[in-house]
Amino acid sequence: MSEPLLRVENLKTQFFTEAGTVRAVDGISFTVEKGEIVGLVGESGAGKSVASMSLLRLVEDPGEIVAGEITYKGETIFAVEEGPDGELRERDDVLSEEEIRRQIRGNEIAVIFQDPMESLNPVFTVGGQLREFIELNRDLSKDEAREEAIDMLREVGIPDPEQRYDEYPHEFSGGMRQRVLIAMALACEPSLIIADEPTTALDVTVEGQIIELVRDLQEKYGTSFIWVTHDMGVVAEICDRVNVMYLGEIVEQAPVDELFYDTKHPYTQALLNSMPRPDQTAEELEPIEGMMPEAISPPAGCRFHPRCPDAREVCQRVHPDARTVGQAGDYPHRAACVIHDTFDVGYDESVPLETAPQAGTPSPDDAGSGDVPEIREDGGDTHE
Numbered sequence: 001m002s003e004p005l006l007r008v009e010n011l012k013t014q015f016f017t018e019a020g021t022v023r024a025v026d027g028i029s030f031t032v033e034k035g036e037i038v039g040l041v042g043e044s045g046a047g048k049s050v051a052s053m054s055l056l057r058l059v060e061d062p063g064e065i066v067a068g069e070i071t072y073k074g075e076t077i078f079a080v081e082e083g084p085d086g087e088l089r090e091r092d093d094v095l096s097e098e099e100i101r102r103q104i105r106g107n108e109i110a111v112i113f114q115d116p117m118e119s120l121n122p123v124f125t126v127g128g129q130l131r132e133f134i135e136l137n138r139d140l141s142k143d144e145a146r147e148e149a150i151d152m153l154r155e156v157g158i159p160d161p162e163q164r165y166d167e168y169p170h171e172f173s174g175g176m177r178q179r180v181l182i183a184m185a186l187a188c189e190p191s192l193i194i195a196d197e198p199t200t201a202l203d204v205t206v207e208g209q210i211i212e213l214v215r216d217l218q219e220k221y222g223t224s225f226i227w228v229t230h231d232m233g234v235v236a237e238i239c240d241r242v243n244v245m246y247l248g249e250i251v252e253q254a255p256v257d258e259l260f261y262d263t264k265h266p267y268t269q270a271l272l273n274s275m276p277r278p279d280q281t282a283e284e285l286e287p288i289e290g291m292m293p294e295a296i297s298p299p300a301g302c303r304f305h306p307r308c309p310d311a312r313e314v315c316q317r318v319h320p321d322a323r324t325v326g327q328a329g330d331y332p333h334r335a336a337c338v339i340h341d342t343f344d345v346g347y348d349e350s351v352p353l354e355t356a357p358q359a360g361t362p363s364p365d366d367a368g369s370g371d372v373p374e375i376r377e378d379g380g381d382t383h384e
């Protein structure tokens with residue numbers, strides 16, 4: 001395969017707070033090909049937004065990208081190397097702040113956030129803001145930019161764009177405002193749009209409409225997307241390939257159908273089980289046990305083990321990096337779980353941990369560490 005549009009390798013972003021170092025993004029690797037919609041999915045606090053912002057080098061204080069490499073169209077957005085004194089330093093080919101601002105942000109990689117009101121100024125008309133943005137970024141006259149702005153509003157499905165051009169953001173519904181942001185993101189014809197939970201605040205019907213719009217636009221313009229969401233339903237609707245994040249790591253990575261039908265990580269499975277489905281009643285939903293711990297003190301071993309129904313003693317000790325556990329067309333299916341044979345760390349022989357106590361059975365306070373449960377060799381436990 002040729003070089004992907006975006007390549008992220010072993011990216012680490014940390015926040016240096018008084019309480020300690022928050023390992024918000026802790027060594028993630030993924031690619032985005034031209035014209036693809038790639039999902040970043042996981043619960044709140046997984047590191048999805050920090051990862052997204054890192055791609056544009058927009059990490060806020062006290063955060064910093066501390067390791068890894070980000071390349072976009074052959075340009076280096078971030079990279080470090082070891083200097084002569086053994087210290088890590090920025091590599092020479094890294095784009096300057098000025099270059100990132102002028103060439104990359106908005107023009108090449110645009111962002112759409114969850115809350116359009118944060119991106120739209122309430123005191124200016126919607127059309128005026130879009131026009132000004134186009135004027136500034138595309139070297140068009142005021143009149144040309146106005147025409148273009150109206151065209152863009154029409155393109156994203158705003159009815160009567162000439163009239164709505166002169167309205168203020170508060171006169172638009174949430175869905176319509178999100179359409180305006182999509183128009184703004186598309187205005188500079190970027191190759192990549194990062195959409196951070198753009199439909200989360202919308203009701204399901206409007207969400208569906210926005211997703212349909214994005215799919216149409218994506219087909220028409222061939223724009224690539226990174227789609228950030230906690231919702232597996234949205235992932236199923238829109239993504240080509242998916243990265244499942246847990247506590248700063250990508251625990252599973254696969255094309256979308258493969259991820260759904262041949263799930264390789266218990267966390268992904270838990271996310272899928274907790275997803276409402278039309279054939280289920282509310283009682284049949286299985287919310288994921290427990291809460292995701294703080295990224296400041298992640299559990300030892302596999303970070304998901306305290307909540308994992310398949311956890312065994314070995315999971316407390318071995319921290320699995322994602323490995324190839326299958327193949328889906330051109331792409332490897334990667335998972336970070338020692339349940340798979342490639343890890344060969346003695347999962348099968350290891351003692352199961354009681355992480356999810358059954359109703360009715362008394363739950364020991366310190367499940368799994370005090371009383372050593374009996375070893376059960378249930379050979380059929382291959383998890384496929």
Ligand SMILES: Nc1ncnc2c1ncn2[C@@H]1O[C@H](COP(=O)(O)OP(=O)(O)OP(=O)(O)O)[C@@H](O)[C@H]1O
Pocket residue numbers: 015017022023024042043044045046047048049050051060061062063230294295296
């Ligand atoms: N400015 C900051 N200072 C300190 N810690 C931060 C800061 N921003 C984010 N974090 C921490 O980084 C981790 C990842 O946060 P992030 O916002 O990327 O999660 P997320 O997956 O986008 O969650 P959500 O679905 O809630 O948006 C969290 O533990 C968060 O508390």
Ligand code: NI
Pocket residue numbers: 048049050196
């Ligand atoms: Ni977020």
